[in-house]
Amino acid sequence: MLRVLNELLIVRMLAQILHTARISSRSDVLVAEPFLVVGLIASIRRILVLVTLAKAEAGTNDRAIAFRNSMTELGLLSLLVPVLGVSITLLRCYPPAGGEAIPADRARR
Numbered sequence: 001m002l003r004v005l006n007e008l009l010i011v012r013m014l015a016q017i018l019h020t021a022r023i024s025s026r027s028d029v030l031v032a033e034p035f036l037v038v039g040l041i042a043s044i045r046r047i048l049v050l051v052t053l054a055k056a057e058a059g060t061n062d063r064a065i066a067f068r069n070s071m072t073e074l075g076l077l078s079l080l081v082p083v084l085g086v087s088i089t090l091l092r093c094y095p096p097a098g099g100e101a102i103p104a105d106r107a108r109r
Helices: 002-026 033-056 061-093
Strands: none
Touching: 002 033, 033 061
16 A cells, blocks of 8 residues: 555655646746645655664664664654744745745746
8 A cells, every 4th residue: 555655645746746736837936835745745655664674674784773773753744844834834924025926037046
């Protein structure tokens, strides 16, 4: 079941990236929210991968070090997911002053 969810999240990430590229190419505006959504999906996907790998890792010293590193990454990702969620919520509640997004020519600088 985790494998199916992992594959679905990959498809969702690709669809979101294509959607973001389409929006950016049609207008001269760079919208931040789609990038945050892709980051959120990627973080959740990585958490699922780490949980799956953590089940397989146990035993020797090398595996213990890899397990500890995986748990550190899992902890950081667990902090990142709510931060991205709050960022998306704030962008929806309080759009940037003076317009919906940053003009693309200003964002490139």
